[in-house]
Amino acid sequence: MVNETVLKNFFKYVDENQDHYVDRLREAVAIPSVSSDPDRREDVFRMGNWLIELFKKLGISYEAVDVGNHVMSGKTLKLPPILLGSYGNDPKKKTILVYGHYDVQPALLEDGWNSDPWKLVEDSTGRLVGRGSSDDKGPIIGWLNAIEAHQKIGVEFPVNLKICFEGMEENGSEGLDDLIAREADKYFKCVDAVCISDNYWLGVTKPCLTYGLRGISYFNITVSGPGRDLHSGVFGGTVYEPMTDLIILFSKLVTPNGKILIPGINDDVAELKDEEMETYRSIEFKLEELQSAIESKTNIYDNETQTLQARWRYPSLSIHGIEGAFSAPGVKTVLPCKVSGKFSIRSVPNMDPDKITACVDKFLREEFGKLGSENKLQVECVHGAKPWVSSPDHWNFVAAANAVEKVFNCKPDLTREGGSIPVTLTFQDALNKNVLLLPMGRGDDGAHSTNEKLDRHNYTEGIKLLGTYLHEVAAIKST
Amino acid sequence: MVNETVLKNFFKYVDENQDHYVDRLREAVAIPSVSSDPDRREDVFRMGNWLIELFKKLGISYEAVDVGNHVMSGKTLKLPPILLGSYGNDPKKKTILVYGHYDVQPALLEDGWNSDPWKLVEDSTGRLVGRGSSDDKGPIIGWLNAIEAHQKIGVEFPVNLKICFEGMEENGSEGLDDLIAREADKYFKCVDAVCISDNYWLGVTKPCLTYGLRGISYFNITVSGPGRDLHSGVFGGTVYEPMTDLIILFSKLVTPNGKILIPGINDDVAELKDEEMETYRSIEFKLEELQSAIESKTNIYDNETQTLQARWRYPSLSIHGIEGAFSAPGVKTVLPCKVSGKFSIRSVPNMDPDKITACVDKFLREEFGKLGSENKLQVECVHGAKPWVSSPDHWNFVAAANAVEKVFNCKPDLTREGGSIPVTLTFQDALNKNVLLLPMGRGDDGAHSTNEKLDRHNYTEGIKLLGTYLHEVAAIKST
Ligand SMILES: [Zn+2]
Ligand SMILES: [Zn+2]
């Protein structure tokens, strides 16, 4: 049982120190740690050092792991360190691994920000606006604030905490997978469960726990024929045009309302069970939110449940574009000699990337054969990531649900997401432990967009949530 | 009857003055009169003045018509003058209008030229390499050389010549159509027939007369839905994707082997008559030439006649590309909110641009309706030009064929072209006179490409051809 007095004191301390936490977040936002910009690499290192200083202050033992160099825009750059931290080492306590990232997306005032993206400002409704506020500086500082609060109120920390903060998440997480694999039996050995706070509530009022992510298989389909681009006046009608072939192939992939037509692709989609169906009833989500996000009423389904299921638990196929064809404004009568069409399939349990590739390859080759074209076809899966689904019945999730009830006085929504967060699956596969996604921010935070914000309420209650979750973890039976 | 002695003297003079003509071409090539480059506009004017000096020297009365300004790359630029020249005014003679252009395509050594594009050099096989040598400085100087030769040998010029040389052909011929319309009943009033030397032999050994060009209808098909680009992970499967709709529409336009599937499009294609079929038998053209030009063996037809007919006398449809979709190398999981697909139909007699647009519009709207998509469709014909076909039995063509026989000792091929030369139709419609395309260069001159050349043989014999054609015009019965 969690000691309610302890929680009460913890909550009180957090409430009273809000402004201190906001100042701390302001300091972090002021460091433009953009991992995808070679000119900002120094700032990513600065941000790592800023965290190390906080680790030291809080008595977190740490290692700043050098994971080598990488090449970007033709330059060889040092990768920012992956910070591994340890707080507590009591064999009687559970050990929780928390992951987050200290790098951020690019941001320029000219992109449409209402204020300098590197200066955290609070508006009249309590929105803390600044790049990285919600993704992911608020959450990672949230963990550290919770530790500090426990020290200040003189309460023992309920678990052993392992920390993994990286500085390359927005740029492919270079070096992370290798490190996790290398440390699985060492640094990560005693971990009982994993908690990642790097996603968002589905909406704007109700907290959620996230237990599933779609995978992705990204394909590059190249049709080539002539040795050079041709003039359509001179050659149109006399040669097999790669563009015509590609368009016909692409037209056979998916229907306008999203049904994938590639044989075999839908075979492994997990059946919808009654208990999963049940979880959709209470979820806070309105079609209007989707329509507002897409800025149109071109949604396929007229109800929330089918919409969420289409996003989370059924595969989808999107055609992204064509490389090698004319793509500029205006008029050009080119007959492109080689075109690469790009599409991706968002996959769900129990679909497998290798089988997806095999189905796509077989289908496209067969369909290409039917065209009778003299052109050449190449089918390539350039990126494959498995879908992820966790068990929301696991004690890790139950502890988090209990914490939500104590902080927010409501049961969390059980959500999945349509996109992927690759590290989730990496941790689950490498450590073979339950992974929980426990978001701090709201669905409208605009993580990769202009005017990214974290509501002060989410930040403060989020700190409470992360701390309370660890108390619930300590109290729960882990069998 | 043409006076054979006159021709003999004319030919002899041309042969003896070859080097003088090459020097003259060298001077012209040295002026980089690139009409599409604002920084070269002054050079286009310089080239106009260079021609004016030659007009004066040859006693050609002229007007350099100022056709105003235009805006290019945000700058207001003066349009180069259209040079109208008159040589001879004898009411007993026929009047022939010759058209050509003194501007050229851009050229940079770095593009892959083997020598400075603005310095005419002659290689060991007699190729005169330089930008504009074949397109179209060689031909326009050819007419003037023919005049000069007649003066030198003291022979009366056989016709009244009207000259129309413009400096904007490679950049949309701005101002030309208006001028032609305006002068149709004035400056161009007495014209009996038109001759344009601005295209090429089909191959490399046999001269041709060109009597047909395909038209073009260029379409922009826009499908739009969401108000902004979306992330395929979050939204894939829940919204109607504009790209899916566009791809399906585009797949219904044409088969891989070039059959247009839009109902009504093929209805107005002129029937293939026996006499036209006859003209294909003798044409100098080998499939290998096509394969060498396209650098592959992806030709649709296995015989020359069908290939030429597909290029010249049947419509074709080419899909050029898509604006608004992902088109760069690499991977991007965007779901584009608005995509504009571009395709064009090359039209042939007796197809009409308005009817083509109507067929395309109707068909695409019907097919879009079948998709059941909530997205919006917009169909736009952004450019429509009619096909052109002339009568090769007209005295203008017969005179030219006679001239080819006298200069080259062979009958010319009767060809058409798959592309369009808009001024052809403009002259025919405005003056209601027969228009003949009488090329000087070979099919491999590389007019808009690197290392553009005009063979010395084509230049010299071309001067003879243009002069002889005028003698044949004078001698032939024009009824
Ligand atoms: Zn993040
Ligand atoms: Zn992010």
Ligand SMILES: [Zn+2]
């Ligand atoms: Zn030209």
Ligand SMILES: [Zn+2]
């Ligand atoms: Zn040209």
